[in-house]
Amino acid sequence: MKANGEGPIDVLKVPTTSSAEAIIAAYTEQSGVIFAEVDKQVAIQFIPNDTGVGSLWGMKSSGAGIKADQAWNISTGSIKNVVGIIDTGIDYTHQDLYKNVFLNQGEIRGLSWFASIVDNDSDGLITFWDLNSAKNWSGTANIQLHLNDYNSNGYIDAGDLLDSRSGWEDGIDLDSNGYIDDLIGWDFVDNDNDPLDLNGHGTHVSGTIGAMGNNGLGVAGVNYQVQMAGLRFLDANGSGYTSDAIEATDYFTGLKTRGLNGPDNFVATNNSWGGGGADSLLSNAISRAEQAGLLFIAAAGNSATSALSYPAAYTQNNVISVAALTSTGVLASYSNYGSSWVDLGAPGSGIYSTLLNGSYGTFNGTSMAAPHVTGAAALLATLFPTATAAQLKAALLDGTANGALAGKTLTGDQLDLTVAIDYLNKTIGTAPGGPTYTIATNGSSFSEGQTISTSVTTTNVVDGTTLYWAVSGNGIDSADFSAATLNGSGTITNGALTFNLTIANDLKPRARKLSKLSSTLIAVAQLKLPLRLASRFLIAQ
DSSP, X not given: OTTTTOOOOOOOOOOTTSOHHHHHHHHHTSTTOOOOOOOOOOOOOOOOOOTTGGGOGGGSSSTTOOOHHHHTTTOOEEEEEXXXXXXXXXXXXXXXXXXXXXXXXXXXXXXXXXXXXXOTTOSSOOOHHHHTSTTTOSSSOBTTTTBOOTTOSSSOOHHHHHSTTTSOOOSSOTTOSSOTTOSSEEETTTTBSOOBOSSSHHHHHHHHHHOOTTSSSSOOOSOSEEEEEEEEOBOTTSOBOHHHHHXXXXXXXXXXXXXXXXXXXXEEEEEOOOOSOOOHHHHHHHHHHHHTTOEEEEEOOSSSOOSOOTTTTOOOTTEXXXXXXXXXXXXXXXXXXXXXXXXXXXXXXXXXXXXXXXXEEEEOSHHHHHXXXXXXXXXXXXXXXXXXXXXXXXXXXXXXXXXGGTTTSSSOEEOOHHHHHHHHHHHTTTSTTSOEEEEEESOSEEOTTOEEEEEEEEXXXXXXXXXXXXXXXXXXXXXXXXXXXXXXXXXXBTTEEEEEEEBOOOOOSOOEEOOOOOOOOOOEEOOSSSOOOOEEEEOBO
């Protein structure tokens, strides 16, 4: 750089109380400074190895894509999040979906062999990811756990559990919700516990929300890991009754409010259906979902009209109405629109996803746009587990301006996951429920040779986060400590970090007093989202 006449480059850590613009202006005015700019964060650009990923224009950062490809550098979802697919059901045997099918903890915890199942990922849940781990099923029947590949497709899926030979169905309503053996959801058409898709629509929706990503085949959903509950109320012809939609909505609300599913986080239902006009009883069910903190995400409809279409046009605060965009970013010719009742646009034309019998295909419609939003809501819930439904909705609606949607939707925006993440990163970080830190030591005064043990306990900080600490104060230098260091780092485990410093035996007849502990944030790396944390611990003599 000197050879090119640009001089050395200095990297400076500056107070975060000033704006970037003000800091840059101040440094630029200093003698010898050629220019100043923000030190930008870069990262590996992760691309999943799914064979059909090239066809997923809706996931990309170009055109009207939702920029999931950028969000995947931060997170690819969590199996703790649950969404309800109120639709034609799910092909739960599909090789790209089977591990992400919901497993009702409230129903299975009462099974006599439940305690013997290994929670392979130690997340407090038993999911199909766990059942398919080598610790539970290694390719041959596990008689103790009642696991057997009855449908001979090479893995354990919901079809194997629902097989009458498995024993997982015991004929008892173990979670006392009125639905016997509702292991994976419910079929409200036939009133049984088998919501297998006989149409394909619900399976296509499911693939966009949560096809298993980076598994070397098919497609990737917005979430590589998520639980999807099949709530079948539309029959093989794609038609159904409002009464069943009401029951499906209330069923999912009950899964959350009954609190029997441990650490499961119920986020939203996807509603890619419409017709029949307004219905007061369905409206009431949506209100009950709102009171439970659930989003109700709905397709705006495919009649190319601004006339109200339900359920997307209901006015509850938890409703998000979604119009369809083409890959060029224009409003699809068939999509409904309305500046007073359609919230935003999302990819809806030429959407490639999962279909019946392990196949894949392309569909068009606002039915395909809604699951992009539902998937985004679940991914945001992974990054911001304390976010309320209202905060998630605000983030989703804070998208990228799209001129084709101006006057056509309430926001004039298209869904943008990176903008939504940035919105929550700013609001959740300062709102109640954001990351907090508590600092404590093993005393208030310390003599020479004594070890100071400092513990940091946290809330809402991702385990695995690296916390950097530094010790400073008047008259303090590395000679004061036998370790001869004033800083270090450690990994947050189970929400806590402890570090020790031993005071040197320097023969000075005075004790050190720990007079001040502060939590001035200075630096943290390896977070799963672009959030900066820090801690400074001050020791004075």
